[in-house]
Amino acid sequence: MVQDAEKPSRKPRADSIRNRELLLxxxxxxxxxxxxxxxxxxxxxxxxxxxxxxxxxxxxxxxxFEAVYRREVEQLSDLAVTLAATTPPEEALRRWLQATVELAATKKGMLAALELAAEGRAELYAYSSDRMQAAAGTLVARARAAGAIRADLSAEEMLRAVLGLVGAWYRSGTPGWQDTVRRLVDVFVDGMRAGA
Amino acid sequence: MVQDAEKPSRKPRADSIRNRELLLxxxxxxxxxxxxxxxxxxxxxxxxxxxxxxxxxxxxxxxxFEAVYRREVEQLSDLAVTLAATTPPEEALRRWLQATVELAATKKGMLAALELAAEGRAELYAYSSDRMQAAAGTLVARARAAGAIRADLSAEEMLRAVLGLVGAWYRSGTPGWQDTVRRLVDVFVDGMRAGA
DNA sequence: TGTTATACGGAGGATGCCTCCGTTTATCAA
DNA sequence: TTGATAAACGGAGGCATCCTCCGTATAACA
Incomplete structure (x- = not known):
């Protein structure tokens, strides 16, 4: 986590910075x-x-991927903070998950980035992963504390499950899958509540 | 669906049949x-x-894929029939989904076949798809008739959702993911019941 | 046993991954 | 301004597939 006091060597070359931008x-x-x-x-x-x-x-x-979709992940992270501050626990969780679905549906490629963030290689590409885990973690902890959802399910598990749902439809290319997935996420959240 | 009354031309060559077998x-x-x-x-x-x-x-x-895993799909199909005849509706549905997870966990590659069967290309590779849809359909219809699960969720949607869950963990390579997925499928089924 | 429909096999063109290294260039100090 | 030099560039090239095409081999049938 420490932001290495970098060698004060040279400043980065202008072409390098420009090319990075072009690539993104x-x-x-x-x-x-x-x-x-x-x-x-x-x-x-x-x-x-x-x-x-x-x-x-x-x-x-x-x-x-991580670099391209960093901005979007930050949006989700911010949304979690807002929801946690303004909305009842279960509702907040539900809304945040739906927003995640929405984003994945809108931006092609975003899903891959989110899966990355939720999956194993977390250690290697930590930034997005951290943000997503933190966001989900906050909302889950809050809902749990309120007794709104079962306690035997981690934020990470929940997130990956929802991304799995999205992925299955996304890859199938079914037109209008967004609505279906919305409904399925609701079912899932209902299930989390059921065992509370 | 009609099993074309094939041209009564020659019988298939022996080497062809043998090679097909070797390939499988x-x-x-x-x-x-x-x-x-x-x-x-x-x-x-x-x-x-x-x-x-x-x-x-x-x-x-x-x-x-479809050819390789045809046998396994048939097993699942048979299991659905058995469960429908011997087990209470919701329990039967739950057990069948868990069995599906189990199979996907055991046989590497099986998941891909099941996803194929549950996904869009259904028209092209119809056999496995039909069997799976029929199996899931039977169990869902039965549970629905008994009022055990909500009615606004098709068998196909449910199946694809569960496969999505499995896929997310499978691809992540998390060790011991089977237990987690088992739990998640339970959550999902709980959710289906919740809205009944 | 000859004819012929069928099937075989693998060369080859195309694409994509990633590495390596000779060449170019932006920065910095003099 | 002008070298010197660290840093970045670019793309050839080695490797691994994918999939097609067609000359050759062979099983079935009469």
């Missing part, structure tokens, strides 16, 4: 059009840089 | 070891046939 923009566009599995060479091409440059900035596909 | 066996082994994304060329190699032969018998990866 291109990646957003390419993933948006072609899904999270789109070719990284296509991203580099779209950014107008060499493939080597892409890999230098983002050593893995996952790293690129 | 090899595929089972290779998918089991390497997961559902394993190389098809590896399968052909393991079967001792050319890659062209593999593609002639199974034009897509999905077709191969």
């Amino acid at each position: 923009e291109a990646a957003k566009a390419v993933f948006s059009a072609g899904g999270s599995g789109a070719s990284l060479e296509a991203v580099a091409r779209a950014a107008g840089v060499g493939i080597g440059t892409l890999y230098r900035h983002f050593p893995t596909r996952d790293a690129l | 066996e090899a595929a089972k082994a290779v998918f089991s070891a390497g997961g559902s994304g394993a190389s098809l060329e590896a399968v052909a190699r393991a079967a001792g046939v050319g890659i062209g032969t593999l593609y002639r018998h199974f034009p897509t990866r999905d077709a191969l």
Whole structure:
């Protein structure tokens, strides 16, 4: 967590910063059009840089995802704070999960980023993961304290479950899946309440 | 659905039948070891046939999956019949879903086959899809008739939801995920009951 | 046993992943 | 301004698939 007092060496090169930006923009566009599995060479091409440059900035596909969707994760994180402050526990939890679904539905590729954040590789790409876990954790703890949901289910488990639901529909390409998933998330939250 | 009265031309060549069998066996082994994304060329190699032969018998990866895991799907289908005849509605539904989870957990690659069966490409690879839908449909209809579960959720939706849950954990590689998923499926079923 | 429909096999074109390293360039100090 | 040099660039190239195509081999049938 410590923000290493970096070597005060040189300041970063201007072309490096510019290319990083170009890559992020291109990646957003390419993933948006072609899904999270789109070719990284296509991203580099779209950014107008060499493939080597892409890999230098983002050593893995996952790293690129995390960077591209960082902003959206922050939105969700902020939303959790707001909801926790203004809305009854169970309702807050429900709304936040629905918002997560919404975001994943809107931004193609976002789902992959969220799955990353909820899944195993958490140690490697920690930032988004931390934010999401913290957000979910707050809401779950609050609902639990209010006795609104069962206690034998961690925030992490809940989050991954919901993302799993989304993923199943997302990948199926069923038109209008959003409404269905909304309903399923409600069922799931009902289930969490049932065992309280 | 009509089983085309095939042209009474020749009988199929013996080598063709044999190779098909070899491919299925090899595929089972290779998918089991390497997961559902394993190389098809590896399968052909393991079967001792050319890659062209593999593609002639199974034009897509999905077709191969469906063929490999057909037997397992039939088991699930049979189980549904048994449970429907011997167990109270809600309990039967719950047990069948858990059995599905179990199977997906045991046989690597099975999950991919089930997802296929539950997902969009149903028209193309209909057999497994039909069996699964029928099995789930029976149990859901029965539970619904008994007033044990809410009515605004189709069997298909339920099945896909559960497979989504499994998939999220399966892909994360968390050790011991089976127990967690079992618990989550229970939560989900509780949720279905809650809205009855 | 000859004819022929069928099936076989693998070369080959295409795409994508990722690494490596010779070349270019932005920064900084003189 | 002008080197010197650390840092970044780019893309060729090795490897792994995917899938198609078509010349060759062979099982079925008469």
